[in-house]
Amino acid sequence: MSQHIQMTVNDQQVGPVEVPEGLKMIEFLHEYLNLTGTKFGCGAGVCHACTVIVEGKNGVSEVVRTCISGVERFVDKKVRTVEGHAKRNAAGEITELTPVQMAFLEHFSFQCGWCTSGFINETTALMERLAQAPVAAADVEQVIEEALKEHICRCTGYVKYYQGVKDLILNTKGLTY
């Protein structure tokens, strides 16, 4: 059994592509699109390393774990993976990073980096939510915990990720009051 699917990934139209039944989205990204920035960690939806962003119609993004989600869930959706955040020049070279990417870099948030794409997508979605619904500055730590608490990092113990996100939120106009 197979099916044909299509979607938009990082602003590129994909498909229709014939894929086997039961194909997970992360397998589609890796084996069919050769986008390996989304990382396989557990395959059971626990570690959240495989998180990607699905753009919402109302401007509010959704984060989805691709290791437990079938590819059919993403049909006709707009998907953003870690490869789709930074700006590139005509030669395809990355020339400018997003504030979330810079925050994690400058805070030395990660070591091995396997969990980084998941943290970037989750934090990016959080930033977009806060832009629409700011929170009190005093609540930022709690907001970050709620957003990131399921993401597993095995190297740096979370502290520098959380500090990076906190500094970024507090220093980004319009996200807190």
Place this chain on the structure above:
Amino acid sequence: MNSFSSSRRTFIKRCVISGIAVYSAPLLWKMGNSQAGGLSEALTAQFKGNNKLKFRMDGIAKVTGEKIYGRDYRAMDMPGWPDQQGYAYILRLDDAGHVYQGFDLNMLPQQARPGQVITAKELARDGVSLPPFFGSDMLLPEGKTAHYLGHAVAILLFDNFAAFKQAKNLLQFNKKVIRYGEKTAFVSESRDPYTSWRIIREEGESGPSGEDKYSPLQDGIFFPNYKAHRPQWPEVMDQQGSVSERGMYYAGRINEDITGGNENWQVLEREYRTQIIDPMMMEPEAFNGWFDEKEGTFHTVITSQSPQDYQEQAVHMLKHGPLAGKVKNLVVHSPFIGGGFGAKDHSIFPYYGLVAAMYAGKPMRLANDRFEQFQAGLKRHPFTMKNRLAVDKKTLKIKALTADMTVDGGGRVNFTGSVTMVGATALQSIYYIPRNDIKATAYASRNPDSGSMRGYGTLQSMATMESMMNEMAGDLKVDAIDLRRANVMESGQRNTQGAIPNGALRYREMLDMAQQHPMWLERAAKKAAFEAANPGKKYGVGFGITTKDYGTGAASPSAAVRLSKSGKIEVDICFMEMGTGTQSSQAVVVKDKLGVIADKVTVAEVDAWQAMQQIQTHNPYFINQQQQDEMEKNPRWTPVIGMASAASMSSYYQTHATKAAAEIIFRHGIWPAAVAIWSEKYFNGTMAPNNLNDAGAARWVDGKLTTQGYPPLSIEVLAKRVHDMGLVTGAMVHAFNRWAWSEATYDILGQEVNLEVDGLALQYGDGANDRLKAAMNSKGYHLLDRTSVNYPETALNNAMVTYYAPCAAMVEIAVNEGNGEVEILNSHTWLEAGKVIVEELVEGQIQGGLAMGVGHALYEEIPSFEDGAGNGTWNLNRYKVPKADQVGVWRQQHTILPPLSDTDPSKGIGEVVMISIVPALVEAVYQAISVRFYDLPMTAQKIKGAIS
């Protein structure tokens, strides 16, 4: 010589092993440095900041999802490979108590059938076997019983992903696939122990620093015989006898005294158990390989901490099997790894991938999913330790320590021997022990094999010593830190092996700081207040301090530093980037000598060192002094050529080599060039001596070199002059450390210099004379012969370990009486890291180490045997690694002790940072609920049970 021009697609020949030329492409052509193919140069150059590391060199690639890990690569990514990627799947056994009788693939529909199936029959037919390090039965033959749960029986090769995916869905977890026969004994029950160690020491009349009456360093080491698969230690006890007889004499005395009921002694006897831990590195192991028959070249992509070892072993495997005689070249790509924690060091995994690709005839990928990684990946050894500690009730001094450790090595031997030894040496923690008898034996079992996972045995043993000190303090009714202060090892005192730890021991300083911390001073008052304010919660504070050895006693780092004519600095190192920041820190290391951060650092280099043409002949641990004396006459000889990468090794060992290479360029390139410029432009150089004779008086200020008030010179200006004058522009070194660095004498441009390296090759600038230019004929380097060498004596092998880095942790917790959950309210870590290279990277190690220690103490656990990881059903839904809200993410504090001076070495701290929190948590739980745990982890369920 400007090596910046070399093509990234050029594989560099490393050496020839058994007739096969080995090449490596350490990080694939795309990611060999920070100037990655997909990143703009202007962006990547930002990592250097204003000559202060702004972010990790590998950082941009990691936040943008670039292909940098071995698992990322498919055939289509590999130039020259066919696009069609094949996929391999390994069938494994989940029963080690019945005869294996074959497997059944009939449930697979036609389109999901494997194109090929490799079993023990094919391997036997073709003479393919594992490297000896891993033992036998790579694939178990029919009719035999699995050595361990998870033993592989077949490798299935699929032509495409769809077939592989469908087949795996049907085969994994399917109990009908494997056929078992009659019940048998476990294979492990018929095997002798993997290893046995005994560390006996009795202090001599001259005290802690004087000559011992008996110790391994002074007297040597002896081993038991095995009878009925158990160690039988010598029975003869003779104070005047052989090494073993004398050892047994002193061991007997120690044990007699500790059991003798001395009323002045407080004796604590306890049994401790640690659990099987999975390293849970985020990237499961993966492999990709293809044999290019036309070219006779076998290409492989691995995820390994020890690519050097893989290269050698893979070559030997390729000598047999379907490609015997066909493989002329082996290319090994070893990209970044997504965490390793020791479990990707000497892993058996890539050899299964190698066999798959060997038979496939097409690109073949083998990649564990998490279930498979749990089932087949290396684990942390579980220890059972029966410890006895005797303390003088009046003086609070430790009088004696004994231990009997049993270690489970799993079904295949890996680094069990050395892990067991290091675990035994670590028991003493930070304390001076005047008399000790520490036994440790490792056994085979049907568990998955354990290896060199982070801690290397010390986490298991040292945490128990700390728990004993905490409990002993309670028994003696003294402050737990006061008891430690009474016993802390001072600089110059001997360890349990009789060796003197190198350098200053700053344990007392750390204890003083901890004892003055408000968390400690106010713990009684806070407990009362907290529990009054939080009914149903119990409060506790715990403390632990440990000191972890780093090094192997046969460390052999290599480094090359090159200065281009435009002032760019390029560094090659032998260490792998495991995430700890080795690449970035080594870029910073050269700044001390060359004024600026390096522009490029190539990690995991294995080829370039061939320029030094070194040879290795003996096992460095077993070579005797006579052999060493004979071999060292050959200037090409070194005790060990290469080394694996480990988290606690790069900052000390790799830094030594990198610094040595940078220093040579400074002394024999930059300094004479600077003197020439200063003399020429800013001094009446022809009329008087310039008095610029002391290179040690030179200072780098804001990236420019000055001395004695002379105008600062930039690296660009200096580099041009170095090249124009034909001075040293590149230095490649190899060093060897057996608890001291070897030293050798060389002639560099007419100067006799003594260096702490045993291999040296140089490059010179354009202005060099024809003789020097002609001499650069060893892969572009001028290979220098040492004129003398001084290696550390082989007897130092008996020291076992002498380099230590200490860490202390204090933790404040609340225990929920209702569900047994532990909440970390606050924590403080103290770390003595020597000279810190990059503070942010050290902080990351502290915080990450604490999280992993929290996992070991509270959450992570795999049962042994049939219910354990070897059954193939384990994943993160059952194996609980700590999350942010379980480590007190917002309330972690730390103190990094300032170095004694800027000449302090940078210490290896990658492992010690995770140990102290374990006994601190054990004690904090005790202080909270008055129940002391001896088995780890202290899960919420166990705590709840203990409370009720």
